[in-house]
Amino acid sequence: MLTQTDPLLRILAAASRSCPRSIVQQSCAPPARRQWHRSLQTGPVNRSQTPDFAFAFDIDGVLLRSSNPLPHARQALTLLQRLRIPFILLTNGGGRHERDRVAELSRLLSIQISPSMFVQSHTPFADLIDQTDQHDKTKMPLKDKTVLVCGGDGDDCRQVAESYGFTSVVTPADIITSTPTLWPFTSPQSYTTHARPLPHPIYNPSSTSPTHLTISSIFVFADPRDWALDTQLIIDILLSQRGVLGTTRSHSVPTQDHSASNVPLYFSNPDLHWASQYHIPRLGQGGFKAAFMGVWKETHRGIPLEGKTIGKPSQETYAFAEKRLVKHRRELLGTPKGETVGLRKVYMVGDNPLSDIQGGNTYLSPLGSVWNTILVRTGVYNDREIPPHKPTVTVDGVWDAVKWALEREGWPTDEIERQLA
Numbered sequence: 535m536l537t538q539t540d541p542l543l544r545i546l547a548a549a550s551r552s553c554p555r556s557i558v559q560q561s562c563a564p565p566a567r568r569q570w571h572r573s574l575q576t577g578p579v580n581r582s583q584t585p586d587f588a589f590a591f592d593i594d595g596v597l598l599r600s601s602n603p604l605p606h607a608r609q610a611l612t613l614l615q616r617l618r619i620p621f622i623l624l625t626n627g628g629g630r631h632e633r634d635r636v637a638e639l640s641r642l643l644s645i646q647i648s649p650s651m652f653v654q655s656h657t658p659f660a661d662l663i664d665q666t667d668q669h670d671k672t673k674m675p676l677k678d679k680t681v682l683v684c685g686g687d688g689d690d691c692r693q694v695a696e697s698y699g700f701t702s703v704v705t706p707a708d709i710i711t712s713t714p715t716l717w718p719f720t721s722p723q724s725y726t727t728h729a730r731p732l733p734h735p736i737y738n739p740s741s742t743s744p745t746h747l748t749i750s751s752i753f754v755f756a757d758p759r760d761w762a763l764d765t766q767l768i769i770d771i772l773l774s775q776r777g778v779l780g781t782t783r784s785h786s787v788p789t790q791d792h793s794a795s796n797v798p799l800y801f802s803n804p805d806l807h808w809a810s811q812y813h814i815p816r817l818g819q820g821g822f823k824a825a826f827m828g829v830w831k832e833t834h835r836g837i838p839l840e841g842k843t844i845g846k847p848s849q850e851t852y853a854f855a856e857k858r859l860v861k862h863r864r865e866l867l868g869t870p871k872g873e874t875v876g877l878r879k880v881y882m883v884g885d886n887p888l889s890d891i892q893g894g895n896t897y898l899s900p901l902g903s904v905w906n907t908i909l910v911r912t913g914v915y916n917d918r919e920i921p922p923h924k925p926t927v928t929v930d931g932v933w934d935a936v937k938w939a940l941e942r943e944g945w946p947t948d949e950i951e952r953q954l955a
């Protein structure tokens with residue numbers, strides 16, 4: 535709810551006092567004001583006023599804290615929507631369908647957000663569905679092959695993967711219910727509610743089946759719930775003959791030449807910790823990856839395994855986010871394809887120097903846009919630390935971040951208040 539101290543309320547109230555019939559009415563403003571009145575309008579935007587900058591916001595610690603909106607988060611986003619300045623939400627969270635998460639965020643923040651404005655840790659996996667393996671003579675795209683999806687609650691991540699276009703998704707639940715002996719310390723009963731039959735049986739030496747379960751890629755979509763089961767299963771697949779589960783390579787310990795698996799392994803989130811409702815940060819997917827890599831190292835005599843990790847601060851995730859931002863900007867502002875003056879600058883607003891700030895600082899845009907980073911004090915960072923990655927600026931919260939960036943772009947919020955008062 536808005537209060538008398540809400541900065542957005544002051545701005546919009548000032549606009550109402552200045553232009554009682556409509557804030558879009560331009561005639562009530564002197565020339566110096568018109569830019570702001572035009573910017574606040576809800577109709578088509580004049581090309582000459584099109585903002586060439588945009589925002590990307592982290593969610594946890596910037597907009598929300600344990601599902602509770604942080605001060606002025608809603609107002610900051612509402613102001614940008616009123617000004618028709620594009621923004622997206624870019625989070626390392628995940629494990630749920632983008633549509634459901636966006637609906638929840640819209641409710642919590644009391645603003646309208648569309649899935650096209652939202653990128654979570656595993657969203658870039660959607661870009662891999664048409665990928666083909668150069669060694670595969672069939673040239674079958676990945677979406678039509680069988681992939682293993684790990685992590686998340688119940689069947690949520692399988693359904694997310696299917697929404698991306700993957701047509702044959704297997705989960706650890708399917709495998710452990712099919713073959714409980716694969717990992718005898720896990721009870722299959724806890725998985726029966728969301729397990730599905732396997733597309734092909736798992737290979738065993740006495741098998742007479744002409745086809746066997748073959749995994750083409752492994753995706754860790756979200757934090758695994760059973761680290762031990764998933765660790766054993768991923769290692770089994772990586773050491774199998776081209777992904778045929780139940781087989782092993784001719785040499786149980788790979789040589790240097792065979793250190794790389796034929797089956798790609800993808801992690802979606804490198805964060806070692808995450809802030810939960812517990813008072814001490816909890817291990818995240820980065821913790822699982824570290825544990826998995828430790829087991830791999832111990833069992834394979836120090837031979838490194840090159841798993842691919844996306845999520846902030848990776849180049850891949852920022853490139854995907856920028857594509858989403860450009861597409862959303864085009865939809866919002868009606869700027870045509872091939873526009874020569876496009877997105878010039880992006881402000882990444884985050885609370886984590888190791889993901890938000892590092893990623894924004896190191897991202898190299900293929901479009902030539904410049905990313906600036908704004909570190910806020912409402913999340914994991916506090917002033918007692920020297921941030922390992924220096925932001926463009928550090929401010930108290932998301933409202934200050936938006937205000938600072940707008941003023942830097944010549945859209946000063948104080949000026950809005952003063953001119954409209």
Ligand SMILES: [Mg+2]
Nearest residue numbers: 592594595885
């Ligand atoms: Mg955060």
